Amino acid sequence: MIDESLKTKLNSCQELPSLPAVAVKIIELANDPDVDIGTVCQYISLDPVLATKLLRTANAPIYKSRRSATNIRQAISVLGTHTVIIISLSFSLTNSLMKAALPNQSPAFDSNSFWRRSIATALASRALGGKLGLKFLDDLFLASLIQEIGILAFWVIMPDEYGTVFLSSSDHDSLLKAEREAFGMGHDELGYALLQKWGIPDYIALSCINSHCDPEPIDLGPTLQSCLAVSRYLADYFLFPQETQKMMKLNKAAQDWLGLDAHGLVDVIKIMGEELSAVEDLFEITIHHPSEVSQILTQAKELLLIHSLSGMKDLENKSTHDGLTGAHNRAYFDEALAREFQLAQQNNLPLTIAMIDIDHFKRINDTYGHATGDTLLVALVESIQKQIRQDDTFSRYGGEEFALIMPGTPLAAARNLITRLKTTIAGIVCRSGENHLIQVTVSIGVAAYPGNSARIHQPNDLIQAADAALYDAKHAGRNQIKEWNEQ
Numbered sequence: 001m002i003d004e005s006l007k008t009k010l011n012s013c014q015e016l017p018s019l020p021a022v023a024v025k026i027i028e029l030a031n032d033p034d035v036d037i038g039t040v041c042q043y044i045s046l047d048p049v050l051a052t053k054l055l056r057t058a059n060a061p062i063y064k065s066r067r068s069a070t071n072i073r074q075a076i077s078v079l080g081t082h083t084v085i086i087i088s089l090s091f092s093l094t095n096s097l098m099k100a101a102l103p104n105q106s107p108a109f110d111s112n113s114f115w116r117r118s119i120a121t122a123l124a125s126r127a128l129g130g131k132l133g134l135k136f137l138d139d140l141f142l143a144s145l146i147q148e149i150g151i152l153a154f155w156v157i158m159p160d161e162y163g164t165v166f167l168s169s170s171d172h173d174s175l176l177k178a179e180r181e182a183f184g185m186g187h188d189e190l191g192y193a194l195l196q197k198w199g200i201p202d203y204i205a206l207s208c209i210n211s212h213c214d215p216e217p218i219d220l221g222p223t224l225q226s227c228l229a230v231s232r233y234l235a236d237y238f239l240f241p242q243e244t245q246k247m248m249k250l251n252k253a254a255q256d257w258l259g260l261d262a263h264g265l266v267d268v269i270k271i272m273g274e275e276l277s278a279v280e281d282l283f284e285i286t287i288h289h290p291s292e293v294s295q296i297l298t299q300a301k302e303l304l305l306i307h308s309l310s311g312m313k314d315l316e317n318k319s320t321h322d323g324l325t326g327a328h329n330r331a332y333f334d335e336a337l338a339r340e341f342q343l344a345q346q347n348n349l350p351l352t353i354a355m356i357d358i359d360h361f362k363r364i365n366d367t368y369g370h371a372t373g374d375t376l377l378v379a380l381v382e383s384i385q386k387q388i389r390q391d392d393t394f395s396r397y398g399g400e401e402f403a404l405i406m407p408g409t410p411l412a413a414a415r416n417l418i419t420r421l422k423t424t425i426a427g428i429v430c431r432s433g434e435n436h437l438i439q440v441t442v443s444i445g446v447a448a449y450p451g452n453s454a455r456i457h458q459p460n461d462l463i464q465a466a467d468a469a470l471y472d473a474k475h476a477g478r479n480q481i482k483e484w485n486e487q
Contacts (some may be wrong), residue, residue, distance in 0.1 A: 006185060009157045010193055016156050019198060022047045023092035027199045030085050037081060041072045044088055053091050053282055054084065060278045062126075086138040090122075090145055094283065097152070108163045109155045112285075118145050120239050120287055123279050125231035127271035131264060132222045139204065143224055144231050146200070147208040150191025154179070171249075172232055176212060188212035218259040226257040234265075238272060239287070241296045247303040262304035269300050322396040324374055325381040333395035333403050334459075340393075340407045341459040344449055350410035352448040353403060354418050355466040359441045359478040361400035368432040376430045376440060383424050387417070403466075411448035411483065418444060418481055426479075441479035445470025448483075 010016075019027075025043045029035045044051050051072055058075035059068050069075040076084045098115050125144035129137045154162040165182050169175035179186040188209045195205035203224070211228035233250040240246060254260040260268075273293040280287055288296070320332040328336070337353065344351040358380070365373040377400070384394055384404075393405040404421075406414050422442060430438045447465035449456050456462055469484035476482065 006157070006183065006190060007193055010153060010190065011197065013157045016153065016194075020047075020092065020096050022050060023089065023096060024199075026085060026089045026092055027201075030089055030201050031199065035081065035085070037073065037076050040076060040081060040084060044072050044084070047092070049095070050088060050091055054088055057087055057282060060282070062275045062278050083138045086142050090138070090142045091282070093142075094119075094145055108167060109159070114148075114152065115283075116285060116287060117235055117239060118148060119279060119283050119285060121145070121147070121231045121235040123272055123275060123287075124234035124238060124268070125227050127268045127275065128227045128230060128234070128258070128260075129222075130271055131260075131268045132227070132258070134222060134227070136224065139224060140227050140231075143204050143207050143211075144228055146191070146195065146204075147211055147228050147232075148187060148191065149194055149208075150187030150189070151175075153190050153194050154183075154187055172236070186212065215256040218257075222258055229257050230254050230260070234268065234272075237300070238269065238296065241299055244303055247300065251304065265304060266297070266301055269297055273297060325377050325396055327381045327385070327402065328393055328395040330395065330397055333393065333397060333405070336393045336395075337405055337459045337462070340405055341449065341462065343407070348450075349408050350413075350448065350450070351462070352406045352409045352411055352414040352446065353462055353466050354406070354414070355397065355445045355463075355470045356402040356404065356421075357443050357470055357474070358400040359443055359474075361440070364438060364440070368436065368438060372430065372432045372438065376428070376438065379428050379430060380425055380440075383428055384421055387421060387424065403463075411446065414446065414448070418446060422479075422481060443470060443473035443478045444481045445473055446481065446483045 022043060029040060029043065044054060054072065054075050055069055057063070058078045063079065067074075067078055069078050072084075079087070094115070098111070122141045122144040125140040126137050129140045134140070151166075155166075161182070165178045166175065169178050176186045176188065188211075192205055192209040195208065196202075207224035207228055210225040211232075213225075215229070216223065216226055230250075230253050233246070233253040237243075237246040237250045251262065251265065254265055273296070276287060276293060277290070320328060322329045340351055343349060358376075361373065364376065377396075381394070381396070381402075384402075388394055388404065389406075391407055393407075395403045395405075397403040404418075406417070422444060425442050426439065428439065432438055445466045446469055447456075447462050449462055456465060465484040469482040473480040473482040
């Protein structure tokens with residue numbers, strides 16, 4: 001809900017620019033479902049600048065019309081009544097607000113940057129809609145133009161207080177959070193109140209405020225507000241492609257709100273480049289030089305490829321590693337052991353494995369809690385991983401049991417490392433919530449290939465042998481290392 005004191009300031013503020021008569025009338029037309037062509041022609045013709053821009057729009061490449069329009073009625077015939085009204089409202093609102101003098105305006109407010117970003121956002125939203133096959137492209141354009149109008153309202157009604165918040169925020173999301181903390185509401189809510197005051201059609205105003213909420217379920221399909229939400233991040237990247245972190249935010253927003261992948265984003269940026277010149281001409285503003293657009297597209301492809309590869313690496317890491325400790329998981333251990341055992345057999349190489357079990361771990365969990373137990377597991381893994389070789393594979397085998405594969409390592413050479421690991425683990429000290437100091441020991445079973453047994457023919461035989469040695473270590477009093485020997 002909008003803060004009542006701010007709403008009062010908004011309603012009583014004399015410094016907010018008033019809309020020209022033509023814009024007011026066009027808003028009335030936009031809210032009238034039974035409006036006729038003659039009435040639309042009549043009021044648009046009252047503003048020669050608006051009429052000229054509308055004709056240029058009707059003939060612009062972005063509408064891909066086979067017919068040319070030489071008057072307003074023909075433009076309506078080409079574009080349709082609703083589209084003409086929405087386009088006219090976009091031009092009329094933006095033109096009057098861009099040129100309005102704002103008394104007592106803070107010098108920190110950069111009007112050109114604000115409208116440059118607004119127009120880039122509108123271009124982005126229209127391109128998203130085009131890529132997704134939506135029919136309400138001009139509604140998207142208008143809504144994106146004015147979705148951040150609350151920022152302008154804040155600057156006008158409280159420039160000093162708002163300036164501090166605005167200048168201390170690094171991006172749109174942090175700005176919205178800071179506004180809510182400082183003023184009890186964000187520019188989305190203040191903007192919605194202003195759009196209501198102006199009489200902007202409610203479906204447009206609602207899409208502006210809803211685009212600042214949490215993402216909608218993707219299975220509902222793309223909507224006005226989901227395209228608006230993504231368009232903010234897309235415009236930020238398009239305007240400042242050198243700030244590469246903006247691509248990561250854009251990629252996430254496109255996935256969360258629209259389910260749009262990297263290839264789709266590249267297509268959208270390409271559409272923006274194709275339509276940029278026409279939009280710049282219509283609004284008499286420069287966003288990018290044509291040569292910059294091709295560079296932005298090339299860089300976007302590279303960044304999205306890097307991001308995709310990074311995502312694949314993260315996914316692979318999650319599928320092969322234990323989520324708590326970071327050690328390899330059981331599935332990875334089974335694959336690694338099968339691979340190393342085959343290499344050992346084919347090339348007559350030694351292979352040693354160790355099964356490591358934490359002594360009385362259940363007692364630690366029961367006494368100090370699972371959080372303490374988890375902390376201990378993480379500390380144990382970090383300690384062991386610092387001491388093993390790059391070619392060794394250390395895995396969480398299950399619960400408090402771990403497994404170490406040492407390729408190319410005979411049993412005699414493995415003894416020193418395993419003994420050192422046992423000593424290091426015994427020196428780990430963890431502190432529980434009640435400031436109890438906790439130390440643990442481990443029991444270790446070791447088995448090697450080829451060793452002195454003719455019974456080890458496959459990886460599972462080696463696991464069973466190490467497990468048998470581990471069993472002996474436990475029954476010998478724990479905190480011991482036992483090597484498997486066939487009797």
